[in-house]
Structure formats: structure tokens, C-alpha cells
Amino acid sequence: MLPLRPSDPPAIGRYRLAGRLGTGGMGTVYLGRTPGGRPAAIKVINTQIQDQPEALSRFQREVETLRTVRNPFTASLIDFEVTAPPFWMATEYVPGPTLAAAIKTHQALAPDLCRGLFAALAEALDDIHAHRVLHRDIKPANIILSVTGPQLIDFGIARAEEQPGLTQMGMTMGTPGYVAPEVLLEQEIGPAADVFALGATMAFAATGRAPYGKGSPHTINNRCIEGRIDVDGLPEDLASLVRDCVAREPGDRPTPQEIVDRCRTEAALVENSSYQSIIAKQPAARPPAPQGPGARETVAFQPAEPAPGFAVSEPTRVQRAPGGGQRRLVTSLAIVIALGSVVGLLVGLAFRPDSSTGARPGDSASGNPATPSPEASGPATDTSPGIDPRPTTLTGPNGTCVSVPETRADGDRPSTQPCDSSALQQWGLTAEGLVKIENKCLDVGVGARDNGTPVQLWECNGTDAQIFVRNGEELQNRASGRCLTTESGEPDDGSLFFLWDCSGGNPNQRFAAPDA
Template structure:
């Protein structure tokens, strides 16, 4: 972190600023604070980039961030796009970039490299399934958060249906990590991200740029015709990196295949790796308030007066509306980083920002609008009041939730035909038919987690949380449905429900099926069988009334 400078604003979009945390090709990234005391990263376009193409690129960036859901990226909080200065706010989680930790502590050991490869392959798989390519994966765009890595800086990412902004004769990416087909044809593919993954892991394993240093032209020449530098790397790591670094994109290994190959070698995951934990723990605490930032020398004492959300502090603006997205809810972090090949320098392309966060595994298809109304601030407790299906309260998610824990037995308040027929589609990664959630505003910050690759075993872990703030006394329950068409015994209904569980802050509620569904009032938990299972998440009021809030699913192989 760096102190604020005289030219920096006191607040952006009503969020007070605590420090500078990075700079990218188009703007500055600040550490900010919400009214609830949560840290966020705010990216602001530089005034001299206020041109039609720069603004179009930034709008596309915001749309991409809002579009993607992944546990390997941070969630969008808000954006201001009506008038300069244009800004984007995302969750912030402190942690070094991969580039920083390798530069400071040296290459990662082989086992850690394998786990990092598995985690990043999983992240690419999730964003590719949502129709988005990252297009600038490199060590500087991988944040090592305590609970796992995050992909950051989707500034040049492009989703399906989005217009490409790159001018003729230019290409997006970072030399040494950009794929050959991007340089030759200016046409990135999902497999292009896999090539960038190869360079990223090669750097993690050796501590050296994957295609050497020097002039950009020399790096590109080696990328097109040379071999990736794996000298001294562990043979197994080198083997997998080479599969990712094939010149022909059709010959590269897919993220799905990587995950299958690494299923045993990745073990319990990167967050439990001893070397990884050593590198990401013990970070200095962040200032919890403007006063703390003043004490730490990050904010000048004479610049502590910050206007509220209506005034926007020194910027004098209001919180701008969010850009509409193809999918409702959370999305990927966008901090710092390069925006075009012409902004390339040494290393892996700039320092970028250093903010990240934990987000959902997949979309929670509920039929909620992807265009949040109003400002880009954080929804407060009970925010919303979206109209629901028949029987939905429509009075905000916090309504009726006070007064202690609800009974174990639930009374479903939306027993419609659509609710009964709803099931998760493995092909579309959404639940069909779509339902309106109890509170659309609150649902936009909902995060769910379930296996994203075909699962095997006798149990499966499921989880849910609200990524930013949870209304008080908010209880949730899950209903797990067997695959459609499954032949089950008379002792079970095919839809087992958990008991209600309290959501606290942004903590996850974690359940295990069938263990947490084997109780007298569950409806009967059926053993895991082959097929696509559906998870329906419910908000349970104090009187036991349960309302639909989201849907997810998983496949058993």
C-alpha cells in the first residue's frame, strides 16, 4: 500500500479511500471502505483516458466482471459509468501476486506447483463455461489469497457476444504469456488461456520468464518458434506445462483433462499446502477506518472529511448504476494490469492491483435480473423487496427472520409447478425453469459452491453465503433432489431437506449430503447415484415459512 497523494480524491462513489494499492494501464486502484467496514478495491480510469474507445473498453470490463461467477475471482460491488471519473469497485482480499511471492521467496516447490496448476485450471474452466476468456493470465494477475488463488484483471477479457475493441494490427496480452495464435491471427480462443497458464506455471516452477527476457520482438519470436523454458523444473510439472504450451491450440490439454489428471496429485488443495500457507499468512493488517489510515500515514490528517454516498466526497458524484450483465449477481475482480499490447514493459506486464476475494462456484440461476437497479453500493440488510412468485413476501429478505431460530420442519411457501419441476442442467449450468427469488437484490450477492466436475464418492459438500452482508437472524436450508427419472424406493421422496442453518456475516454455511440430510423430517436422503442432482436453497423465516432464494447442482459420475 502507498499513501494517498495530494491529487487523489478523499472518496469515490461515496466510499472513503484509505490508500493506493496499485496502478494499471488505464487508471489507479485504491483501497476503500464501505459503511459496514468492509474493504473494497476501487479502480478509476485516468482522466486522459476519457475517450470513446477507452470508455467502451471500461464498460465492457464492468460487464464482464458482473457476468462471471467463480470461486477463483472476486465479486463486483458497484460501478460508476454515468460521468467521469468512471470507477469500478470489487471485493478486496489482501495477498501477494504470484509474481511477487516468486520474486521474494523463489520458485514454488513441485507439489505446490501442481496444486496451483489444478486451482487455476479450475478457475479457467469456470469462466470458460460462462463464455468468457481471460486473455491476460500471467503471474502478476494471480493473487494468492489465504483460501486459494484468484484471477484478477479482466480488463481485456471478452465474453461471447461482446464486441472486440482491439484495432487492426494490434493484439491484447503480455509477451511471454500470450498464445501464438493471438499474435498471428489476433483471434484468442479458450485454449489461448491454457497457453498463458503454461507460462504462468513455468514461471512459478523456475522463477524465470517462460520465453526469456529482452526485447519484445525477441520474446515473441521465441514464443512462436521456441520451446518454453522449463530447465530445472520437476519432470512431472514440466510434462503438464508442455501439454498446455503446444503451439497448435487444438493439441493443448483442456482444463477438464488437467483436473482429471491432477485429481490425486493436487491432494487437499492449494489452501492446505504448507508452503503456500507460509507465503500467504502473516500479512500486515489493513486499516479498519479512516482514522487508522491517518495513524498509519496513509491518509493526510487534513483530508479526513468524506461526504456520504449522496455527496461522493471530493468527487461530488453519486454512486453510478451497474452495467447490465448476461447473468445475475457476482463476477470477477478487475484490478490494475495491462489493457493493450502497446502498454507492455518488463516483467510480466506491470504491477497491477492487489485485491481479490472469494466468490461463488457457479451461477445460481433463479430468473433474477442481471441489471441491479440503483447505485453500485452494497445492499444493506433486508434490502430489496422484489416481487416474488405466488406467496412470496416481497418485503425484503430480512422480513420475518427475527425472533430466534426457526423450527426444523419447513413450510414451503412456493409450491408451484415450476418449483416442483425445476432441475439443474449440467449443459447450461443453470436451473430450468427459472424462478424469481424471494429478494432479487439480495440474491445478486449470493454465492453457492458444489462440485464443478463429475463427482464420485459417497458424500458431497455443498455451501452457500452472501458475499457482502447478511441480514440479521437469516437462516437457510437446502433441498437436494435426485436426478430426474431416477427410480427410488418408497421410503424417500426424492427431495431431502436440511435443517435451517444461520448465516453469519459473509461466512459460508457448509453442508454434506447425505450426512446433514438424514433426520426424521428431511424427506429421506437417498444415496448418491449417477446423474445430475439439483440443490435448491431456501430462506427460512422464524415461523418456519421457507422461500426460494437460489438453485445449483452437481453431477455424479
């Protein structure tokens, strides 16, 4: 948790604020307490989007969903204000790690623990679906392992079965690797899509590996469509249940109650010694006193984890090309960020904040540059003025390296990968602020560059869309004023990069060049 900033309010409604749990696409989540001392997670919608009807509707719908679904598997809604700004809601504070964090720390879960967790989450789904609510973004980061059992969080894109969506035509909300084929191809949303996501989530929990492997969102989504789930090494009963949950046809998937029956659990999940070991390392839920600038205190959630009761990231938006069947999926990472999101200094790199070449004639509104500049079109080892002749790896959060696909094509998405010193991770760095590999540069396109704008590769042209300048400890894109960011401070291999407001201190935006 981070201390409050000078711009933060001391209180929201009747809740005195103690610190920041995180900042995401919709707003900021604070740890607060009632006058009587009860802790609560308080989500306040960003002032920048208070006048956006779709954002406000999504927030109001999340509040209504939490009012509708009251069970042991979700954080209870305590209070809210959705009629006048500032818009906010408060839920009970639920300490515990997310499933994603638990796997990162403890590796794959034992089969008996997986069966118990599978059954408990299926029971949660059964209860939610009984209220005619679809979660629509079940994944390891949206599951908290609490002392009373798992809890589902982030109902930001949940909706009633009969309720129309708020997304644009051709856009599907969800996270690659956890989105069902019928959602990707036809935007057909139903309870079976949540079962698919649960199956993929449990594949991750049982193997410790991404359920559909690593790669770009396009690649991962195609594997989902093709049914290439990774269950290698699992006991046959567990592997069979996972495969059935992610069956291509929705009607072939088991119901949540059938999942519970097939798990055949006898002991309570919270009595499992492995589960107890995971949650025993989490400190008690207690709101600390406000702290001075730069001070931190470890509480139930680290800065890179979703805040309890809320996920502070918006899901990936997957764009579908026209046509039926297994059409080409063109994916773009939308508003996603975990708590705090901070950019560290790109060690040893000289980026001039005041350098500018300006946009070149012929740049299109689509973000496709017309002509590469001579000084930016050479390989990473070019020795022309302004180019660092020493190729270097760029290490990002969690010890990963910034890597590009083998194709190195315009529009390809760089991602975090294990550092291997390969040519796919050797970057040239120019004094003008270009970050390049061969003749391709990091690029954010032309036009609107809001939070969540994807960072891609494009032929170097020296425009502002490709200039990243140093701003204190942040690597800032000059065209947008926003910073290079990963989804969390501990990204998985294959996590993509995007732009987000520079926040000044958390690991999501920290990069270094150890070889420079």
C-alpha cells in the same frame, strides 16, 4: 499503500477513501470502506480518458465481465457507476501477494505446490470459460494467492467469445511470454489461448525463471512461436503438462478439466504448508486511517504490486508486420505500470531543466531523426564540452542496470538487466540532458507521447525527444513532460522502459549513477 493526495476525492459513491493502492493506464485504485466498515478496492477511471470511447467501452466491458463471472476464483464486483462521471467500480478487497511477488520472494515453488496451484487455476479457467468469457491476460502478476486459494484479477481486456475486440487492426493485447502463437500470428483468440498462458505461468512458478527467457518482446514472442519453453529441472509429469499446455496448435492443448485430472491433487491447496507459509506473511485486510504527506503503511500489497482485485497496468501491445507464417513481430510496450510509479533522482548527474536545442530540420513524423548533432554523436567517453567523460552504469529499480542490446541499432529497446559493468551498460551523460551510449541516445520519437510511449535508442540528434531533465526527484522527458518509468518497482530482468506521468515518490521511476 500511499496516502491520499490533496487532489483525490475523500469519497466515491458511498465509499470513504483511505488511501491509494495504485495508479495505472485506466485509472486510480483506492482502498475504501463502506459506511459499515467493509473494505473494498475502488477503481476510478482517469478524467483524462473519460471522453475516449474506446477507454470507456473497455472499462464498461470489465464491469460487465465481473458481473457475469461470479465465482470463488475472482474478486466479486460490489458496486459501480458507468453512466455518468466519475466512472468507477468497487470489488471486494482480497489481501495476498501476487504469484509474481511470491516467486520473487520464495523462488521457485515446490512441485507438489505447483500441481495444486495448476489444478486450482485450471478450475478457475474452466468456470470462466463456462461463462463464455476469455481472460486474455493470464500471467503471474494477475494471480493473487489468497487465504482461500488463487484468484484471477484484471479482466480489463477480457471479452466474451463472440464479442469483437477493441484493439486496432494489427495489434494484439497481451504480455510477451504469455501470448499464444495463434494470437501473435493470426489474432485467433479462443479458450486455448488462456490455456497457453496458464502453462507459461506455471513454468515460471515451477522454475522461477521467465518461461521463454530474457530479451526484447520480439525475441520472446518468437520463442513462443518456436515452442522454446523453459522446463529444465522439472519432474517429467509437470514438464510434460506445461509443454502440452503451450503446444503450437491450439487443438493439441488440454482442456482445463484435463489439466485438473492430470495434476491428481488430493489435498486442498490452502492446506499445503508451502502455500500457508507464503500467505502467512501477508497482513490482514484493514483500511488504515488517512495519513499525512509522505507517510506510508505496509498493507497486503506493496506500492509496486498490483492492487487487489485489479491489475493497474495495461498489457503490452504487440504489433504484427504484414504477411503470414512466422512473420517478424515488431513490439511496442503499451500502457503498463504498477502502483504508484515514482522516479528517484539520477544521483550526481547534472541535467539542466531549461536547456533546449529544439527540433532539427528534417525530423520525420515517424520519429526517425535526420541528422545527429556534432556534440551528441561521439562515444560515451567523448571529452568534448558537455559530455561526462566517465562512463557510468545507471541502476534502476530492484538493483537492476539500464542495458542495451548488443546490436545498439536505431529502435532497439533498453531494458533492465543484472549489473555486470559491461559496455552495454556504460552511459555518457551530457549537461544538455542526453543519456547516451556510444552514438545512441535514449529517445521517445516524434509525435504523440502519451502514457506508455516506449523509450528506445536512436542516433543522438539533440532534439527534445532525447532530452531528459531533472524535476525534483524525477527524470522527465522534456518533449512530453512524462518520466522514465519501469513496469514495476521490482522489475524482472528484461523489463523495458517507457514514459508515464511523473508521480513523485515510488520506486518505478528511481534511477541512480553509483559510479558518477
